[in-house]
Amino acid sequence: MSKRDECSISEKNEDNVKYSNAGVCPKWQFSSSSIGLVSMGDSFNPGLWNISDTNLGLQGNEIPAISRSSRTPRELDVHWNPAVSLSRGESSVQTGPGVLPPNLSHFPADSSFVERAARLSCLDATSMANPFRSNQALGPCSTDRDPDTRHKKDTEPAKFEFDGSGHENEAEDYSPKNLGDNKRKRSNEGLAMGQAQGDPEISTDTKKATVKTNGKQSKEVPEAGKEEYIHVRARHGQATNSHSLAERVRREKISQRMKFLQELVPGCSRVTGKAVMLDEIINYVQSLQQQVEFLSMKLAAVNPRLDFNVEALLSKDLLQCHSGTSSAIGFSPDLINPQLQLSQQGLVQTGISSNYGTSNAVRRAISSQLNLFRSPSTQVSNAYEDIQHVMKMTTFSHEEFNDKA
Amino acid sequence: MESKSLSRDCNNPNPDPKMAFHFLRALLHIQQSAATTSFTGRRRRIKRAAYASMAYSSGARRAWSRALIHTLRRRRQRQQRARTAVALPRRIRVARPPRREVAAADQAQVLRKLVPGGTGMEYCMLLEETADYIRCLATQVQLMRNVVDSVTNS
Incomplete structure (x- = not known):
């Protein structure tokens, strides 16, 4: 999966947004399939490619005409779609929850994808890190940058209204009702509060959103570390257990040897208690060594007769x-x-x-x-x-x- | 005499013919070579021969026998060096401060001092070595007693 593929895919997606007369239906398919791909991890682009291919066959001529600089918003649109589909009319709400969480789970999972995007361009990096929000934020910004995107943005709301969703946060003006809608749905999907709070900030800064995602990622890293730490502690507990086991084995060994020594040392069998037994053993060894000395002395005295x-x-x-x-x-x-x-x-x-x-x-x-x-x-x-x-x-x-x- | 020797042999846990052979050979050697040496020197040599025969009969599989053999070998080397070297002025030994004796000395420490090579040995290992050492020492004592008996009776 190369960067070039990404570019072309995004372009085609842009085309998809622009030219599809089918409106929501192909888009919806697209988003759902993209979600599946997201869940698959890296195989994001080929799927998109296929979808854009199947859904619209007319973008082939348009790709060269589209400037590279306008790519980002288009890409964003790609990611935007599931959310939009979620926040459509009440009829699609029940489908929404199934769709959105995987898409959101895309943020932390796709770090490699984000990196690749970052290598492509700074804007891409920010947008890819948090597609869902940054596309909302970039919407207004990118309209200033590119007439192409502005045109696209203009078309998009129309499309969604055509779906009958009646809810667009892509537009420059945020209606409180839309926001509330958005919030409600997200809370339904059990999203983090920070994300819901992030909605008002959407128009302000894209970087903030990326920072937030980064924060989220960094928050997950300590969690994993904590888990590992717990795991290590568990191992530590096991180690102590094995130590105690080893200690028990050693004690058994010592008692066994003691028993053996007890048999070996005369007059030690009646004695109970390790200290007394050790005393006896020491005495016996000393006496034996003294006997060796004494006998050697005797032998030395006797030696002349020994020859x-x-x-x-x-x-x-x-x-x-x-x-x-x-x-x-x-x-x-x-x-x-x-x-x-x-x-x-x-x-x-x-x-x-x-x-x-x-x-x-x-x-x-x-x-x-x-x-x-x-x-x-x-x-x-x-x-x-x-x-x-x-x-x-x-x-x-x-x-x-x-x-x- | 016969009954006594029999009972002793029964008491003997592991009589080693190797040990007796070594020891008696050493005795013969001492008697042949150093008949003129003093009584104390002979006694020391016999004692050393007894321990050496113990160690050699036990072999190198035991720590105490290894330690014994090592010390004996070192001593021999020192003697040879002293024999070959020019008489050098002896190094003046600085008197060390007396070692602080622990009041309630650990029995294991005492045992460590008694068993050759016991210093720095693990306690479990020390007990094992002590058992083997006691066995060999008892055999050696038995052998020497037999020799002395036979010599004195004859």
Whole structure:
């Protein structure tokens, strides 16, 4: 939809106003269709084009003759039409309300259209912003500017009177009765008071009208902002809700861990209350660390004697640790049996000295040590079932080993 | 002896063969290399070895083990640097004003100080780490007790 289209359309509309002998009926159609187009938003001009095409086929020759400067009033006429049709005789009143609100709702909705018009010319901008009122205001002004428009204006009232409406605010003189009529109808359509008040100012200034529309638009923007703000606040409320949810989850987690710690720390199961429990936990950790210190001290004191049997210790302590988790270690016969077949003390030494990194070597050492002191055939085959038995035997063997050492 | 060890093993929540292996290897190493060092130095080394074996057996998935490993590594680096560097005059330490002790100290803060790497940890995480740390520490204590028992009995 280009500006050129707009221009031509308005010209044709002007022609429509000028030359249509049909009078109101085509106009009425035109306005109604234009309303539909308005409601459609941007597709304003093509519709107009079609209407002017269908309603009057004679404007084609006249378009070049019409000057560009006179375009504005003509455009205004286009917008003017629905209102006029509304304010026609009493018979058309019932049709009016259906027509006018969409047309009025055109003001705020068609901002892009207004912008385009503004780019076209300043006058257009003012008129397009508020077609309904500015055309009324421009009527008198534009008559001074252009003889063409004056001529048009002259024709228009005649047309409307021909319709039998008997109500024209296009003319220079405002009759109070007309104004009252106008007001009444607008109030019937539930228009804003400012618009009704704007009627007396119609002849004074077009800019005022545009300012008013701007004000209306700007009034709508904060409304939208407020709505968004409310929306944001709602989200804020949700966020707090989620925070509380997260907090609840965290508390549940903490209580769960506390329970776990309670099981872990001996003598803590009887205690109730988080503070006491934490005290217990702290005490236990401290005691454990002190025990580590104490035991390290003991080991340091014992260390000179330790040099002979560290390897034995290694295997023994590993085995003791293993016995706790029998399944994890896996004294499976298929693991042990090949080691049993090997059954060499030298393997133990090599395994300890070189292959420390793997627990496999440790197992090998254990099994071979087992091998050393016990008869391999008896107990190892069913060692998987009774690990305690194995443990006993191994400890026995180690004690033997230690005593020997 | 046998019954005692058995009961201890039952008490042991998660006996780790890795831990015992590390620790005993470290003991052997200490005993081999530093037989001539003093009693306190040996004690410290053994203690450090105990914690290190704990940390290494736990791996890097725990915060406390990471912290322990980090501190040990840093200490080692410092020692190596001190060994290689020319003896520099020691930096004079300015005495800091004593830290204001909170009268009713938060228990969580105490726990933070006890658990390695606990400072600046989230409370929920701290409890988790504490649980793991306690478990590993108990295992370590158990292991050391076993070693001491075996040594003293023999």
